[in-house]
Amino acid sequence: MQINLKGISIVVLGGDARSLAMMEDLTASGAVVNAAGMPADVIPAGVHYFSEPEACLAGAGAVILPVPGMSEKGYLHSPLAAQPLAFTEDLAARFPPGIPVFVGVAGPALAKIAANSGLRLIELMKMNEVAILNSIPTAEGAVQMAMEMLPITIHGSCAFVLGFGRTGATLARLLGSMGARTMVAARRPEYLARITELNLTPVPFADMPHYLDEADVIFNTVPVPVLTGEVLEKVHPGTLIIDLASAPGGVDFQRAESIGVKAVLAPGLPGKVAPKTAGRILAKVVIRLLHEEMAGN
Numbered sequence: 654m655q656i657n658l659k660g661i662s663i664v665v666l667g668g669d670a671r672s673l674a675m676m677e678d679l680t681a682s683g684a685v686v687n688a689a690g691m692p693a694d695v696i697p698a699g700v701h702y703f704s705e706p707e708a709c710l711a712g713a714g715a716v717i718l719p720v721p722g723m724s725e726k727g728y729l730h731s732p733l734a735a736q737p738l739a740f741t742e743d744l745a746a747r748f749p750p751g752i753p754v755f756v757g758v759a760g761p762a763l764a765k766i767a768a769n770s771g772l773r774l775i776e777l778m779k780m781n782e783v784a785i786l787n788s789i790p791t792a793e794g795a796v797q798m799a800m801e802m803l804p805i806t807i808h809g810s811c812a813f814v815l816g817f818g819r820t821g822a823t824l825a826r827l828l829g830s831m832g833a834r835t836m837v838a839a840r841r842p843e844y845l846a847r848i849t850e851l852n853l854t855p856v857p858f859a860d861m862p863h864y865l866d867e868a869d870v871i872f873n874t875v876p877v878p879v880l881t882g883e884v885l886e887k888v889h890p891g892t893l894i895i896d897l898a899s900a901p902g903g904v905d906f907q908r909a910e911s912i913g914v915k916a917v918l919a920p921g922l923p924g925k926v927a928p929k930t931a932g933r934i935l936a937k938v939v940i941r942l943l944h945e946e947m948a949g950n
């Protein structure tokens with residue numbers, strides 16, 4: 654059953670292709686959607702365009718900021734706009750008090766404005782339900798990169814996934830189902846058991862360096878330095894490393910280059926490879942949360 658958001662007005666400020674997909678779904682759910690900080694010609698049918706954000710904030714029941722939030726220089730992420738929208742405390746002061754303000758992740762600059770202005774910031778990427786669904790386009794994007802960069806097929810290759818959290822689990826399962834001999838390094842005994850159940854090869858994390866020389870491709874999902882200079886000595890030149898962990902990632906890139914190992918940092922894959930899906934994942938959660946608020950839950 655589709656959730657009905659009739660009666661609520663939602664303001665979308667700045668954003669990228671994900672925000673466009675969100676606006677489509679929010680409009681379809683019955684909400685009034687007003688947008689500023691994007692070119693009028695890209696805004697989906699049914700969304701009201703405003704050239705100035707101040708003009709659409711009165712009466713808003715929620716505000717949606719771009720998935721990556723704002724730059725440390727003070728501009729909302731708006732790659733589609735010729736001139737990105739500046740996000741200031743003055744603008745934040747115009748938000749109706751207490752309304753939810755959705756963002757993917759808030760960096761220090763946005764967090765500071767939110768704290769100073771008393772905004773009720775909701776960071777969607779921190780929610781398990783978003784992270785798990787987001788792992789699908791992330792895993793597909795990572796495999797796509799490997800297919801483009803490797804001279805061999807995924808089928809029959811040896812893939813090594815470091816970490817078995819939300820991203821690692823989805824990626825490992827995808828690689829296994831594509832016919833890769835898939836090793837997965839994890840710390841927790843229950844994860845090692847689950848990896849075995851999936852018919853993949855479990856590697857206790859402490860033993861990870863001993864298995865690196867078997868891999869054609871290594872995917873890191875652990876957000877701390879795990880492929881350090883010393884550990885990288887075990888990797889064959891010609892092995893591809895794709896680091897999915899958030900910047901600065903888990904790989905000593907300089908050392909990798911110096912020993913002839915190709916290592917790439919691959920940030921923000923959902924927004925790059927499947928912006929529509931990524932936007933829809935976020936819209937679904939926003940719609941559910943707003944519906945719960947409207948119902949007084």
Ligand code: NAP
Nearest residue numbers: 791816817818819820840875876897898899919920921922
């Ligand atoms: P997650 O669910 O928290 O998983 C992280 C994994 O890293 C867990 O298996 C965790 O193991 C392991 N880990 C953490 N510290 C470790 C350490 N010191 N030694 C060994 N293992 C360690 O996170 P996620 O959602 O999968 O995201 C993983 C990373 O990818 C994050 O940096 C996230 O921001 C990033 N990400 C990137 C993209 C992209 O497009 N590139 C998309 C989504 C997420 P335990 O359970 O034992 O702690």
